[in-house]
Amino acid sequence: MFAKIAAISEDIAPRSKGAAALFTAIAIPMVIVHMAQTYGLILPSGQFRSFHLNTSILILLVAMIGKTGAERRWERIGLAFMCLLSLVPLVYIHLEYPALVDDRPFLPNNNDLIIIVIMLVLTLFVAVREWGKIIPLVAFLGIFYGFFGYLLPEGLFAHGGIRIERLIGYLGVPYFRGLLGGLTEVSAGTIFMFLVFAGLIKATGGLDYVMKVAFTVGGRSRSGPAQAAVISSGFMGMISGSIMANVASTGAFTIPLMKRVGFTGSFAGAVEAVASALGQFTPPKMGLAAFLIVGLTGIPYNEVMVAAIFPSIVVYLYLAVAVQVRAMKTGVHAGRLAETERESLPLADLTLWQATLEYGHLFISLIVLVYFLLIGYAAGTAALFGILLLMTTETIKQMLRHRDNPVKGFGEALRINLMGCASGAKSGAMVAIVIATISVMVEMLIVTGFAQKLSHLLLLWTDRSTWVALLITAGTALTFGLGLPTSAAYILVAILGAPALVELGIPLLGAHLFVFYLAIMSALTPPVATAALVASSIAQAGFFKTSFTAMRLGLPGFLLPFYFVLRPEMLLLKGTMVDTVAVTVVAFIGLIALNFALEGYFFRKMSWWERALMIPASIGILEPTWTTTYVGLALFAVVAVYQLMLARRSPDTLPARPPTAQQEAER
DSSP: OHHHHHHHTTTTSTTOHHHHHHHHHHHHHHHHHHHHHHHHOOSOHHHHHHHHHHHHHHHHHHHHHHHSOTTOHHHHHHHHHHHHHHHHHHHHHHHHHHHHHHTOSSSOOHHHHHHHHHHHHHHHHHHHHHHOSHHHHHHHHHHHHHHHGGGSOSSSSOOOOOOHHHHHHTTSTTTTOGGGSHHHHHIIIIIHHHHHHHHHHHHTTHHHHHHHHHHHHTTTSTTTHHHHHHHHHHHHHHHHOOHHHHHHHHHHHHHHHHHHTTOOHHHHHHHHHHHHHHGGGSTTTOTTHHHHHHHHHOOOHHHHHHHTHHHHHHHHHHHHHHHHHHHHHHTOOOSSOOHHHHHTSTTTTSOHHHHHHHHHHHHHHHHHHHHHHHTTOOHHHHHHHHHHHHHHHHHHHHHHHTTTOHHHHHHHHHHHHHHHHHHHHHHHHHHHHHHHHHHHHHHHHHHTTHHHHHHHHHHHHTTTOHHHHHHHHHHHHHHHTTTSOHHHHHHHHHHHTHHHHHHTTOOHHHHHHHHHHHHHHGGGSTTTOHHHHHHHHHHTOOHHHHHHHHHHHTHHHHHHHHHHHHSGGGGTSSSOHHHHHHHHHHHHHHHHHHHHHHHTBSSSBOOHHHHHHHHHHHHHHHSSSHHHHHHHHHHHHHHHHHHHHHHHHSOOOOOOOOOOHHHHHHO
16 A cells, blocks of 8 residues: 555655655645545644645655655755654644633743744745745844844834743744644645645646647637647646746647647747746736735635736737737747657647547536636635545546456545545645745734834835835845746745735735736746746756746736736726726737837838837837826727738748758757
């Protein structure tokens, strides 16, 4: 039995069957407890947060043991000791919970302080190993500021001082804040469940089916694999929660094919990076940070999800048109991939209909999940229903496939479901660590009053100018996102900047979506640009060239946040549905006009004066007053009509051609 479990977890801890078996033996009960808690609240909130964080620490430490070579014996012993140590806070908080809540809710005792220190050290250690040094450094700076900020000269950074015991208590127990605060509750009750659902989608073949649909629908268009990348990466980005993981998984198929049909390596990598990043905007999952919007604002998730529908439509239509325009401009025609190339695609031996019969049950579970979200169920509960339906339908599928030996079919379904749960548990544990770590800084900013003071000063510095406040907040989000995951960058900027935007009259949801979008776009922004980094390595293209190309392709992600906070109709926060559709269409025209100007191509190659007219047309269309919008639309219409007339007389769309020597060199 344990050998089978080890095989299931082999991708998680490949060097040690024992560690792999132990990982799965912990991960599966962890998933069961989270599912039970989501359905029936079997534990008090504080106990559940402790279980979530400490179990996450434990399984990640076990995974580290499995990845550590046998020759590093002392390191393995040290990790094993930490595994045992992680059980201490878990057991202590479970047993002491009534006393923590009833007997000493205002000040921790000495044992509580020891437990907090153990949890903090283990969390920071795991964060360093899994996420690098920047996130733990941010937490350390927060602790340092909380302890010694009272020594600073009077001004913005100084605070009045907080008793040390109370300050440590704010990091965990008995206040259940910091490491065990509200954001950890969001991680435990919502994000973890969605990541288990995503793990099951991947384990049951969801990625292969998405790639099949994407290449069937988009693969025969002029832009071919680029259009398929937009579809597949957008969908997988919607449910995966990790931009880099999405680039790595779908990009392994799409980027080489884009290069093979004639796109440059930098453009191929940029398309994949942008499509994966923009997938984080797309309902129903919207990456991970969207769930944190619920935790920080109290806005129901179905409202967040509905508000994001029209912006996500704009960004994907824009990207689909942008890759098609590039194909027309450069003469790429990928409508017919070579048969050998098609045979390398997932599920190449099946027709689309056959693949749908084989894997369609995956999307029935997704539809059910969306349905429960829309009718107002909590996000975690909706994910639970999706998980149960997916596991049930996969079991039925495998038993029908092995109808001559139903026991074998059930065993295969069990293996797949356990593999998906184990994979989802690891992803959920990693997110729990980053959220708990960044929550330390957030707690210090709040209890010292720094966040409130900074928000007030932001209003003074900007002279209550909405545009200036938006620009400062955007710059902060992009800067924080350079070294932090999206969720961490969003949390910090939402705490520091969003309150000032709300004070200036921007709707609460609009302010948080503004921060959320720009935190995601930092994945495309050099000098770090994590999505572009992964994509450029797959494409074997220059990092900076790929990154800057991705920024240009990803313009909607940078510009739309400004647009929808000033035109909240797009988020369904104001006006009628007619107003929403109108501002959405206007936004798409304005953005695509800017792409035409930058690309120098519309229906055919554009002259300098056409490009010169198209830039102010785009700016006018996107400017949030209808007068300038009408002027911009008029300029756009002039260029469009002129281009259409020229194209009918003498189309200059380049014929399909083989890759150039430069493109061959980039392969």
